Amino acid sequence: MTTQERGATYTEVFASGEFRVLFGSFTLLVAGDQVKMLALSALVYARTGSPGLSAAAYMLGFLPYAVGATFLLSLADRIRPRALMIAGELVRVVTCLLIAFAGLSVWAMLALVLVTGLFSPVFGAARIALLPDLLPGDAFVLGRSVLTVTAAGAQIGGLAVGGGILAATGPSGALAATAALSALAAVVLRFGLPDFPARGAEAGPPGERTEDGGLPAGEAEGGEVRTEQARGRGAVWETLRVNRVLLADARIRGLLLAQWLPVTFVAGGEAMLVPYLGSTAGYALAAASVGLAAGSFVVGRLVSPSGRERLAFPMAVASGLPLLVFAFQPGLGGAALLVLLATVASTSYELGLQRWFVEAVPEPVRGQAFGLASAGMMSGQALGGVLVGVAAELTSPHMAIVLAGAATVCCSLALHRSLRPEPS
Structure with missing residues (x-):
């Protein structure tokens, strides 16, 4: 093996x-x-x-x-x-x-x-x-x-x-x-914990890649000088510059969007559980946490690395499907099961993206890239709650959850290239 x-x-x-x-x-x-x-x-x-x-x-x-x-x-x-x-x-x-x-x-x-x-x-x-x-x-x-x-x-x-x-x-x-x-x-x-050196101290900022995935020769040769110049400009300027470079890379941008968008609407659907279920919503929210842990354990430990990556796209689509069943207005038990399934699928597809993201990101700015991914997920979940809340004002809580599921499926389909392994 x-x-x-x-x-x-x-x-x-x-x-x-x-x-x-x-x-x-x-x-x-x-x-x-x-x-x-x-x-x-x-x-x-x-x-x-x-x-x-x-x-x-x-x-x-x-x-x-x-x-x-x-x-x-x-x-x-x-x-x-x-x-x-x-x-x-x-x-x-x-x-x-x-x-x-x-x-x-x-x-x-x-x-x-x-x-x-x-x-x-x-x-x-x-x-x-x-x-x-x-x-x-x-x-x-x-x-x-x-x-x-x-x-x-x-x-x-x-x-x-x-x-x-x-x-x-x-x-x-x-x-x-x-x-x-x-x-x-x-x-x-x-x-x-050992006192590891700062990551950006030994290499320059990211740039365009060569066909083998490395930095161009000019970038490698002048990277250290440009890093010192960037430090002189301050953290804000450097953060904006590197964010711009990361988002300009099609592969990195696709992987970031794949980590952000489906989860945004799954979380938005979960935000509607309180108005949908009232005082019993805590049970369904606990089921969501169980799904988060179960998906991470089962797919992380029991599925092979290549299997996780093949599952990324179907599981991203599957994370929205249980939310569509809220069209039938399930009770507490059904709602808890559906939310658990959605979070299992959501966590599973995210694990399939992790190796690709590490390989796509230049090592000197790995910290910023991971921070951008995490912050985008956090901000997206808050935004998802707002968007689905607006949908609930215009329709009803259960229909807002259905719309969140539909948005999750549509985002996953639109990002299918980033959610599938690259051809070898």
Whole structure:
């Protein structure tokens, strides 16, 4: 069996001590963020009595991703990854303690979360871009799968634990607990992860490719000088420039859109579960998290690397099909099953794109490329909720979910070239 046909194993993935450090710190990060946003939402509601502001506070952590990805992502390749990740944890510590104990007004708290959130995609990009270095070959894809499963479990666990801490200590105590988790993660990173050099320090910016996928000779020879010039222009200028170059590459652009668009509408459909199911929507949302974990585990571990890639296109199309069944207005059980199937398919097709994306992106800007992909997914899910919400205003919640499923299928069909293996 060839390397391409033999998938990596969890034993191989967790044999890397550096990955275990990333895994542990990532678990603390996701769980802590859930507790933080839950506590912030409760604190805003206690101060204002406004359900709208409370809901806005809970979603506030997702809003800065688009701005941070547009203007700051080059930092992920210009700063040493360990230092960047530790800085992210310390920013979270300070933010939580200020919100909990500094006596800030509600608007000052929200502004603080927005401003510090601008750097979240940078911190996340540094973490994900390090994975291919720690886990070569198919182990990288399985590592991504592990983090996806962990994110789903930590979100559920974080909400459950956060609810208990919130009930026992109040919002300030829950925020202090989040600060403690982030401080612990910073210590784990500092003493468990090697101090890798900044990714962009050894090579120049991306450019057009030769037929064998490499950079042209002129680009390779002058790349280092142009990188120093780009640094002199600042992080914002370099982020905009590299984003423009990445999006100008047809292969990279197609893979980015394939990671963004189908998921946008699947998430938009899920956003309608609360108005569709009312107080029982939590069960269906939990089913979505189960589907996320199940798809990552089954396809990541039990399907061969080439099999995952062949499944990318059909599974992307399949992720929208269960949402079409909402035309028949299923009850809670049926809705939960349909959402579970949609998220299984959605997660499965994304795993099939991971190796292609790593190979398509120039290594010196891998951090920015992964950050752009992640930020686009986060921003797209928020946009999907807005678009499907507008559709629900014009039709009904169940028909809005149907339209989300149709949009998912149409996007997948339109992106079929990016979702299929390139001819050998």
